[in-house]
Amino acid sequence: MRRLTTAPNLAIATLWAELLTQCGVDAQVQRAWAGSIAGEIPPDQALPEVWVMDDDRLEEARALLRAQQNLPAQHWRCAACGEQVDGPFGQCWNCGALRPQGDAL
Template structure:
């Protein structure tokens, strides 16, 4: 078992671990509750960590996490109502129209 990364909080650590688990890379969150002893130990040592269970898949996990951390920005304008949509949304939040295929600016 190898440490992949330290997360800024438990929610992010859990999100990253779940992403990797769904991709087939088994992970665990360690130090989930160590933040409660911050002050007794240095804060940076109390942060939650994501660990990969299979050492051979560490680089794969790094690549998956890096890709998730650096998703391309997406901006599109709804053809139905003209609303500007930002983020990973495939549907207009104003009128519900779907983003046209191939439109991922």
């Protein structure tokens, strides 16, 4: 078992561990509740950590996490209503129209 990274909060740590698990890399969140003692230990030591269970898959996990953290920005304009949509959405939040493939601002 090897530590992959420290997360800024429990929600992010859980998302990262779940992403890795979904990709076939067994991962766990450690120090999930250590934030409650942040006043007694340095705050950076109370942050949750993501650990990879199989030492041989550590580099694979690093690559998966790096790819997830560096997704390209997506900006597009809805052809139906003209709304500008930011983020990983494939559907316009305003009118519900689907994003055409290859459409970008």
